[in-house]
Amino acid sequence: MEGNWKAYIFALVLGVAVPWMVCALGGGSLTPAPTCEQIHITVSEEKQTPTIAVLMQEKTQQMPLTEYLTGVILGELPADFAFEAKKAQAVVARTYALRIASGDRHAGAVCTDSGCCQSYRDPAVADDKAVQEARKAVLETEAMVLTYGGKLIDATYFSCSGGVTEDAVAVWGTEIPYLQSVASPGEEHAAHYSDTVSFTFAAFESALQRDLPEDRSQWLGTVNYTDSGSVASMIIGGVSYKGTQLRKLLGLRSTVFEMCMEEDAVVVRTKGFGHRVGMSQYGADAMARTGSDFAQILSHYYQDVQLETDWYELTNP
Numbered sequence: 600m601e602g603n604w605k606a607y608i609f610a611l612v613l614g615v616a617v618p619w620m621v622c623a624l625g626g627g628s629l630t631p632a633p634t635c636e637q638i639h640i641t642v643s644e645e646k647q648t649p650t651i652a653v654l655m656q657e658k659t660q661q662m663p664l665t666e667y668l669t670g671v672i673l674g675e676l677p678a679d680f681a682f683e684a685k686k687a688q689a690v691v692a693r694t695y696a697l698r699i700a701s702g703d704r705h706a707g708a709v710c711t712d713s714g715c716c717q718s719y720r721d722p723a724v725a726d727d728k729a730v731q732e733a734r735k736a737v738l739e740t741e742a743m744v745l746t747y748g749g750k751l752i753d754a755t756y757f758s759c760s761g762g763v764t765e766d767a768v769a770v771w772g773t774e775i776p777y778l779q780s781v782a783s784p785g786e787e788h789a790a791h792y793s794d795t796v797s798f799t800f801a802a803f804e805s806a807l808q809r810d811l812p813e814d815r816s817q818w819l820g821t822v823n824y825t826d827s828g829s830v831a832s833m834i835i836g837g838v839s840y841k842g843t844q845l846r847k848l849l850g851l852r853s854t855v856f857e858m859c860m861e862e863d864a865v866v867v868r869t870k871g872f873g874h875r876v877g878m879s880q881y882g883a884d885a886m887a888r889t890g891s892d893f894a895q896i897l898s899h900y901y902q903d904v905q906l907e908t909d910w911y912e913l914t915n916p
């Protein structure tokens with residue numbers, strides 16, 4: 600009888616006190632950490648269904664985050680993309696939106712311009728199956744975000760890299776540890792994996808906003824490349840241009856390009872579409888089609904980041 604009583608106390612210590620100690624130590628705090636059960640019940644319904652201010656046609660409207668993210672997936676990805684790629688996009692879009700909304704770009708809102716924030720397509724006018732799948736991708740990754748050093752990352756993404764992504768520093772001049780160049784194979788099915796664009800000589804000068812030497816053999820000079828193969832700089836008509844500058848002036852799809860002179864035109868062949876920093880959407884689709892899940896896709900394109908599974912709880916303890 601006495602032995603049973605001791606065994607009961609021992610079990611109680613093991614079952615209650617030890618998990619409490621592990622929880623308290625794991626939380627890195629001197630105050631007792633709540634048990635998982637307590638954490639669960641402190642999260643209100645309201646916190647689990649947050650809203651976001653969306654700037655649309657010059658008006659700001661408050662929208663459930665779930666609905667907004669569903670519209671972003673519909674606007675950003677082709678409907679036939681693999682489901683795990685859609686889930687990766689949901690996490691990235693949520694991280695990106697929450698970071699923008701906490702800044703001053705649009706006074707706490709996000710806009711629907713893909714060139715500024717993120718594209719958005721109203722689920723009410725989209726194909727039913729595509730809407731269901733986009734919403735499922737959002738719900739299956741509910742409250743998941745990417746962080747680095749405890750803060751939301753700058754979750755940049757783009758359409759297609761042309762085979763390899765770019766370092767943030769090569770495009771924006773700032774070194775960002777989690778935005779480094781990585782291989783991105785399998786993107787050949789992208790609509791703009793490679794493109795060719797021709798400029799008449801007059802159009803080329805007009806785009807560069809200057810007159811070039813009369814001797815056209817002097818137009819195209821030395822090219823320097825980044826480690827990931829995009830044009831870092833190029834001399835044209837004796838003047839050095841950054842690759843990013845040429846992309847903008849000539850309206851190129853990416854900074855991975857080759858330029859050559861033909862009899863009556865300057866021809867530019869590009870690979871990839873977008874700034875090529877962060878997650879490649881077509882690369883994510885290719886990874887998903889060869890068996891990667893959304894977490895593997897995210898850790899490939901964003902290095903050493905943390906996939907937080909309940910951001911709202913962390914920010915609303």
Ligand SMILES: [Zn+2]
Nearest residue numbers: 709710715716
């Ligand atoms: Zn914007």
